[in-house]
Amino acid sequence: MSSTNEEVDFEFLPFLRLYKNGRVERFPYWKILPPSPSDPTTGVASKDVVIDPATPVSARLYLPPNSSPPPPSKIPLLVYFHGGAFCIESAFSSTYHPYLNNLAARANVVIVSVEYRLAPEHPLPAGYDDCWTAFRWAAAGSDPWIAEHADLTRLFVAGDSAGANLAHRMAVLAGAEGGLSLEGIALVHPYFSTGVEEEGSLGERLWRMVCPGAQGGTADPRLYPAADVEAVKGMAGRRLLVFLAEKDGLMKNGKAYYDVVKGSGWGGTAELVETPGEGHVFHLMKPESDAARELMDRLAAFLNAT
Structure with missing residues (x-):
């Protein structure tokens, strides 16, 4: 109290x-849920690993039961970033553990779900830094599950809400650094600004809470990608998939982001999927709905397209 x-x-x-x-x-x-050597519904194995003890950055890894096809075949690797406005939720929560169990089974992919530090105790850029550390760790095949089962030439980043913002940023950083082979980026109901946040609004106050001292939404390319179109143009990845929801208050922001990518000269292919009649992260709130199943099917197809 x-x-x-x-x-x-x-x-x-x-x-x-x-x-x-x-x-x-x-x-x-x-609730925080434990990993399992074999999920009773999907058969997916999961485990927790510490990536950087000094930070600490950790992750939950998911390995589907069909992860060992005849050699030399391996399966895609997805690095996933949970949502929560950079300040709530967890890779280990009752929101994300069941969802990623099901996604690993449905798409037959190895998943690294990143547990990054949260604001306001750890203001941004701590979350961006943690996700970059985890992304490079995964891309290097640093865990036996990744090394033995994942095809590192089919590396993806994805996330929802703030996690989608983080996934975009990883693609930007990977493009700037070079040397990282990123196949695709999947953003679900991404958390961006249109650059017209009213001073004192919830969005403006929330951003300043998670990122104290940051420039306003019209100037910070992490929140407003149009502020640095060259960075968008140079981001890594061959394919981009953006999911939007009709009743999501962030829908127009996500559409503006998609338009920025399309107009930037980025060399990849971009696709937009809009779900009518649904709100922000509905697929996590109503995972058994037809719309949620359709979203997962579209995401699974994206991860397995060649």
């Missing part, structure tokens, strides 16, 4: 409250 002399600086309810003295109050909203 908070002290009566503490003044609230920012609330992101029902998830957290930030006080002006720096204290963060988090409210339990989901």
